Amino acid sequence: MGEQFKFKSPLAPFINGFISGKDSAGCAFLRGRWICLEIDKFFLEEGLTEAIITAEIVEKWRSTRTADSKRTLHAKYNIWQQLARYMNRNGCHCYVPQSVPMPHAHTSSPSQHNRCCVYLKSQIR
Numbered sequence: 001m002g003e004q005f006k007f008k009s010p011l012a013p014f015i016n017g018f019i020s021g022k023d024s025a026g027c028a029f030l031r032g033r034w035i036c037l038e039i040d041k042f043f044l045e046e047g048l049t050e051a052i053i054t055a056e057i058v059e060k061w062r063s064t065r066t067a068d069s070k071r072t073l074h075a076k077y078n079i080w081q082q083l084a085r086y087m088n089r090n091g092c093h094c095y096v097p098q099s100v101p102m103p104h105a106h107t108s109s110p111s112q113h114n115r116c117c118v119y120l121k122s123q124i125r
Helices: 012-024 030-046 055-063 070-089
Strands: none
Touching: 012 030, 012 070, 030 055, 030 070
């Protein structure tokens, strides 16, 4: 598995440290590794030379994700956030992006989804 997760961008040392922390904590982080690889490749393709995350970089990356579902974008933004926070804790001031809302599994309207039912004691059998 290590060969396919060789990070080469300026973020590589931070990504490797971030993933090492996840591994040390016993987290199953395979999807996160793939997302980190996508971020790493984006930095390389854009020719970015500084190990920093800015709002402009995240927005430019987001503009390339036209086929991703809301659920996938939520997961990817979550990794961006975690990586940026990790980098901030390790001395590199980075922008922490806001998460995209997680879509609900139900397609019902909010009024149906949040409906509360109160029963009288005589109605419960």
